[in-house]
Amino acid sequence: MVKQITLTHTSPFSCVVHTDDKLLCESKNKKSHEINLDSLPAKLKIYIEPYKIQPLIRFDGHLVNYGLAKIKPWDHMLEFTVHENYLDLYFQEIIEAKRQYLSTTGQNIPANMENYVGVNNENPELVSKIKDLIR
Amino acid sequence: MKSILMTSIPRYDLVAPPAAIGILQGVAEDNGLSTEVFDFNLFLKQNLTEDEWQALDDWCIFITHDVEEKLKTKILNLWDQQIQQRLPDGCEFLLMSVFSYWSLYIARLLLTHEGKKIRPYKLIVGGNGVSSKFPDTNLYFKEWNEKFGYIEHLILGEGERPLAEILSNGRVMYQDENIDSFPFPSYAGYNLNEYEEKKVYLTGSRGCVRKCTFCDIENIWPKFRYRSAESLIEEIRKHYELHGVTRFDFTDSLINGSVSNFYKFNTLLADAKAKDSSLKDIKYLGQAICRPRHQMPEEHYEAMYYAGCQQLTIGMESFSNQVRTHMKKKFSDTDIEYHLEQCKYWNIPNVFLMITGYPTETIDDHNKNLHDLEKYKDYAKMGIIEMIRWGTTMHLIPDTPITNPKYVKELGLEGRDHQPINQDPSSQYYWHSTANPTLTLKERLRRRIELHQHSVRLGYPQPRVQNELTSVLGMAKLLKS
Numbered sequence: 040m041v042k043q044i045t046l047t048h049t050s051p052f053s054c055v056v057h058t059d060d061k062l063l064c065e066s067k068n069k070k071s072h073e074i075n076l077d078s079l080p081a082k083l084k085i086y087i088e089p090y091k092i093q094p095l096i097r098f099d100g101h102l103v104n105y106g107l108a109k110i111k112p113w114d115h116m117l118e119f120t121v122h123e124n125y126l127d128l129y130f131q132e133i134i135e136a137k138r139q140y141l142s143t144t145g146q147n148i149p150a151n152m153e154n155y156v157g158v159n160n161e162n163p164e165l166v167s168k169i170k171d172l173i174r
Numbered sequence: 175m176k177s178i179l180m181t182s183i184p185r186y187d188l189v190a191p192p193a194a195i196g197i198l199q200g201v202a203e204d205n206g207l208s209t210e211v212f213d214f215n216l217f218l219k220q221n222l223t224e225d226e227w228q229a230l231d232d233w234c235i236f237i238t239h240d241v242e243e244k245l246k247t248k249i250l251n252l253w254d255q256q257i258q259q260r261l262p263d264g265c266e267f268l269l270m271s272v273f274s275y276w277s278l279y280i281a282r283l284l285l286t287h288e289g290k291k292i293r294p295y296k297l298i299v300g301g302n303g304v305s306s307k308f309p310d311t312n313l314y315f316k317e318w319n320e321k322f323g324y325i326e327h328l329i330l331g332e333g334e335r336p337l338a339e340i341l342s343n344g345r346v347m348y349q350d351e352n353i354d355s356f357p358f359p360s361y362a363g364y365n366l367n368e369y370e371e372k373k374v375y376l377t378g379s380r381g382c383v384r385k386c387t388f389c390d391i392e393n394i395w396p397k398f399r400y401r402s403a404e405s406l407i408e409e410i411r412k413h414y415e416l417h418g419v420t421r422f423d424f425t426d427s428l429i430n431g432s433v434s435n436f437y438k439f440n441t442l443l444a445d446a447k448a449k450d451s452s453l454k455d456i457k458y459l460g461q462a463i464c465r466p467r468h469q470m471p472e473e474h475y476e477a478m479y480y481a482g483c484q485q486l487t488i489g490m491e492s493f494s495n496q497v498r499t500h501m502k503k504k505f506s507d508t509d510i511e512y513h514l515e516q517c518k519y520w521n522i523p524n525v526f527l528m529i530t531g532y533p534t535e536t537i538d539d540h541n542k543n544l545h546d547l548e549k550y551k552d553y554a555k556m557g558i559i560e561m562i563r564w565g566t567t568m569h570l571i572p573d574t575p576i577t578n579p580k581y582v583k584e585l586g587l588e589g590r591d592h593q594p595i596n597q598d599p600s601s602q603y604y605w606h607s608t609a610n611p612t613l614t615l616k617e618r619l620r621r622r623i624e625l626h627q628h629s630v631r632l633g634y635p636q637p638r639v640q641n642e643l644t645s646v647l648g649m650a651k652l653l654k655s
Contacts, residue, residue: 101556102479102521126555130633133557151370157561157637161630165643169623172650173616 041098041121044074046085048094055086076121085117093117098125107132134158177208177262178341179295180269183284184215185234185276191366193375193425194271194301194333196359201334204357205341210262211363214253221252234276236599237648239310249280250287261295267327267340268295272303275571278315282308289324298340300329302394307572309599331394332380353380354405358412366417373421374413376458378406378439382427384463386489387501387576388529388568391427400432403439407446410456421484424460429486433469440477447482459485464505464513472516479520485560486517487525493546494539497532514553523560530625531568531618533576533585533607540621544628551632561635564625566645567618569602570595585609603649619650 046054053067056074058081066072074083087094091114096103098121105112107129110119122128137156153160180199182192195211202209219227226245233241257268268288272281281303288297304315311318319325329336334356338346348355359377366372381395413419430436447453458481492498495507517524528543553559570577570587577595581587586608588594589601604615626643629636 097519100515101518101558104521107557126552130555130557134635153640154637157635157639160636160639161627162640162643165640165647166623166627169619169643169647169650172647172654173619173623 040079040123041125042076043099044076044083044121045071045097045100046074046094046117047071047097048092050092052092052094053088057084057086058082060084079121079123081121083117083119083121086115087117088115090114103129107136175208175264176206176341177210177265178202178267178269178298179210179212179257179261179265180271181212181214181257182271182273183277183280184218184230185280186215186273188216188219189370190373190375190423191361191364191369192271192273193359193377194273196361196375197356197377198269198271198300198333198337199362200357200360201337202341203360203362205338207341208262208264209360209363210260210265212256212260213364214256216368217256218249218252222248230280233279235645236279236309236602237645239279239599246283249283253284253287265295267298268293269298269300269337272299272301272315274301274303275306277301277303278306278308281315282318285324286322289322296326297324298327298329298337299325300333300336304328305330305394309602312596351399353399354401358409361413361417366419371421372417372419373423374417374419375425376406376409376422377401377425378429378460379426379431381431383431384428384504385502385575386491387581388532388571388574390571390574393573395427398431400435403435403442406439407442410443410458411446411453414453414456420455420457422456422458424458426460428463429460430462430465430470433465433474437474437477440474440481440483443482444477444480447480457482457484459483459487461487461489464488464490464503464509466505466509467512470513470516472519475516475520475522478522483522485523485525487527488513490526491529492532492535492539492543494535494542497535497539500534501529501532514550514558517558518553518556521558523557526559526562528562528564528625529568530564530622531613533568533587533613534610535568535613535621536610537612540624543625547625547628547632547634551634554632554634559634561637562629563636563638564622564629564642566642567603567615567622567649570605571602572596600652604652615649616653619646619653622646 048070051068051070054072055065056063064074093105093112096108096110108119110117134156138152141151141155180195180202182195186192192213199209199211218230222230226248229241229245232238270281270284272278285297285299307314308318316328316330319328327340332350335346335348335350338348361374379398379400381398382391383398385392410422443456447456490510491501491503498505550559575581582595587605588608589598590604593601595601595605606614626636626639
């Protein structure tokens with residue numbers, strides 16, 4: 040379970056953090072802010088100043104990609120939900136993003152998913168044949 | 175004006191224009207020649223059937239040692255037609271890049287054919303592959319050429335200086351020891367949109383700082399040399415400005431061979447991106463080695479992030495410290511943990527290259543691999559271990575340290591039916607060690623399958639598994655033959 044979110048930026052900024060629309064904490068004029076979470080899922084709204092900055096966001100030390108972590112960067116606020124199974128969801132997003140990338144480049148063919156993504160490739164028939172031969 | 179036609183052949187990836195031709199085209203242009211390029215590898219992929227391409231691929235990687243005459247004839251006809259069409263005016267040279275060991279058979283086919291033709295050009299042939307031996311005849315490429323004499327200019331080792339000598343009648347300005355003196359690669363004439371990704375290869379160094387027992391890099395580049403960080407940044411700018419390329423793949427055996435230069439490169443590139451927003455999309459990836467914290471402290475990973483490092487391919491080889499020590503990898507379990515922790519902190523994905531069934535690998539070492547897969551599984555979900563590759567079990571490649579007499583004796587390495595290794599091509603994978611007698615081919619294949627299934631169960635992405643398992647199946651069939 041994710042216990043801590045950190046926000047880091049190259050210049051000082053302030054944030055007011057709401058979880059489930061209730062004030063959780065405030066933190067002012069620092070380059071790095073820590074938000075401790077007691078329970079999940081947590082719907083976070085982080086009001087930031089100055090506006091329009093996009094700090095690096097880490098979930099328990101993991102620098103997440105905004106798109107994959109479904110972080111909405113409004114001018115004045117960052118909005119996202121931290122789920123209990125964030126790792127599983129994050130992984131699914133990675134795979135989906137790769138599938139979409141291959142699709143937009145006209146390469147969405149099974150061989151490319153196999154060559155560049157490498158999931159859903161248990162290959163039970165091949166494995167079974169090999170096992171039969173080395174039994 | 176003198177001209178040259180520069181060709182590349184299978185087996186090479188189809189992702190981007192071949193780096194070797196880019197490098198050599200830079201040399202040819204620098205020496206005043208008009209150039210044409212022809213990627214015969216890509217052309218064959220586009221003009222052979224899937225079955226023919228697969229047969230060619232199996233031949234290139236020595237799963238088979240011959241292909242049908244019909245396919246050979248088709249390849250030669252396509253070659254002749256295209257060479258004739260693409261030959262530039264005043265063409266004095268046809269250059270063929272034999273990229274690797276895996277290009278040997280098709281190179282021999284094409285060169286034998288060229289050798290028998292009456293042609294207006296001379297053949298220049300080079301590449302890593304020409305330092306190797308043909309697996310079926312045990313002849314070195316050089317010996318083969320001495321026997322038949324088809325090639326007018328055979329370049330062994332790196333190509334810049336020897337090619338410039340040929341093209342400039344000896345008036346060469348490059349110094350091998352200073353690779354910054356070489357001209358920048360040129361990708362003129364390539365349609366980058368024909369490749370799977372719009373990117374170019376970048377060469378920052380030659381050679382390696384390690385001497386891993388299973389690797390033949392030292393034969394090709396005995397000494398590690400690297401380009402200055404400033405030169406690399408300049409080259410990146412050039413390709414960006416000429417072709418709009420924002421993706422760069424390093425060809426280096428390792429991009430962090432010189433830690434200080436790599437740090438400087440990252441710092442300079444990050445600075446350039448911060449100052450010039452048009453460069454913001456520039457990304458790079460490359461192979462690297464895992465290093466301890468005191469060699470690559472936290473700020474080095476931070477600099478990689480801001481420079482745009484998108485992926486590191488690391489030869490982890492084994493999660494067993496004992497196995498890695500014998501391989502001379504020179505990093506510990508603690509170093510792996512540190513590396514992963516930093517990559518997680520800066521979101522730098524890794525591809526782990528692994529070897530199954532190294533000659534000293536015991537069942538405990540194998541179990542350590544299984545154990546650590548479990549231990550690191552969350553890194554796979556984060557995309558930090560973006561992919562893992564277990565390969566097709568340990569191959570004993572000729573002319574690597576592991577096949578030298580010292581190790582062969584120490585480990586009791588023998589081929590099938592106790593034949594000396596290197597005698598039969600199949601002994602590259604069909605070998606056993608009298609010092610580790612339980613590690614038979616059958617046991618290696620069993621471990622490989624177990625690692626595959628465990629990796630799948632834990633959610634590790636594994637690319638090209640179908641190809642690898644097909645090769646493993648081929649080896650398993652050999653057991654029954």
